[in-house]
Amino acid sequence: MKFTNNVSGLLALAASTSATYQCPVSPSSNDAQAIKFGLSLQNLLTSYYAEVPINASFYSTLPSTMPVTDFLTNTMGIVVQAKLGVQGLQELASAAGALMPSCSYTFPPVTDAKSHLVNAYNLEATMCGAFIGLADYVQSPQAAFLMARLAAEHGIHASYIQSHFKPVVFFPNSTMLTPAFTPEMVSMTGMAPVGPLGAYLNNCVAPPMAPCRGNVTIGKLNAMLTGEGSMNTQMNGTTMSGSSGTSGVSGTSGSGTSSASPVAFTGAAVGGMQHLSLAAGVAGIAAAMLV
Secondary structure (H helix, E strand, C coil), X not given: CHHHHHHHHHHHHHHHHHHHCXXXXXXXXXXXXXXXXXXXXXXXXXXXHHHCCCCHHHHCCCCCCCCHHHHHHHHXXXXXXXXXXXXXXXXXXXXXXXXXXXXXXXXXXXXCHHHHHHHHHHHHHHHHHHHHHHHHHCCCHHHHHHHHHHHHHHXXXXXXXXXXXXXXXXXXXXXECCCCCCHHHXXXXXXXXXXXXXXXXCCCCCCCCCHHHEEEEECCCCEEEEECCCCCCCCCCCCCXXXXXXXXXXXXXXXXXXXXXXXXXXXXXXXXXXXXCHHHHHHHHHHHHHC
C-alpha cells in the first residue's frame, strides 16, 4: 500500500510539473545575453571580411597550384553567408529584447592572400566551436536552432579552406567530435589562433551565464550542465581525462562557468595526437598552411 501511495505521489508531481511548464517557443530575456554574445562574434567575422579586398588581383599571389578562381568565388559566397548569419541573429535579438552590441574590434594582420586564408580558417573554426557551445546557453528552440545552423555553416567554411592546405583533415583514429568552446573560453586572450578571441573582441560583450546558474562541461562527445539548480545524469563521452589520444578538460568553479582547453580544429573529429600541446598543434597547422 505504501509503494502504491509513493507511485501515485510521483505521478501527481509529474503531472503537475507538466501542466505548469511553459515551453519557451520564442526567444526571451533569458536568451538575450547569449544571442547578444553570438551577434558580437558574427559581427567580428563580417567586419574582418570587410577589411580584406576580395578580388582576382588579391588572390593572384596564391601558388599556381591553388584554385584561384574557385577561391575567389567561394570566399565571396562565404562573406554573403556571414552577413546572413548577422541578419538571423539580429532577428533573434529583436525578439528577445537584446540590445545590439556596439564593438570596436581588433583584426588579425593580413599581408597577402595566404595570411588572409589562414585568418579566415582560424576565425571560421572558432565560430563553429563557439556556436556549438552557445547552443547550451539558450533555452528557446528557435535560438538553439540558429546556433546549430551557424555552427554547421562555419564548420563547412573552415573545412573547405583547410582542405586546400592539408591533404588529410579527417583522422581514422579520432576520439572526439568537433571541438566546442564555451563563451568563457572564447572570451579569453591567448596565443592559440583557434578558440580564444579575446584579443579581437576587446571586452565588447560579457559572456552569458549558463542556464540554472550551473556549469557547462564539454566532453569528447557530449556536454553536461552541472552545479546549482541542475539535475543531470552522467553520460559516456562527457568527461575527458587527458589520456593519450584524447584532449584534456579542466573545469573551473563558479556560477555559469566552464572550461575545456581549446584544441586545434580539424574540420571534424580531432586526431589521436591531440595529447600534444596546443602550441605544437597550432604551429603544425600554420606551417602546413603556409607551405
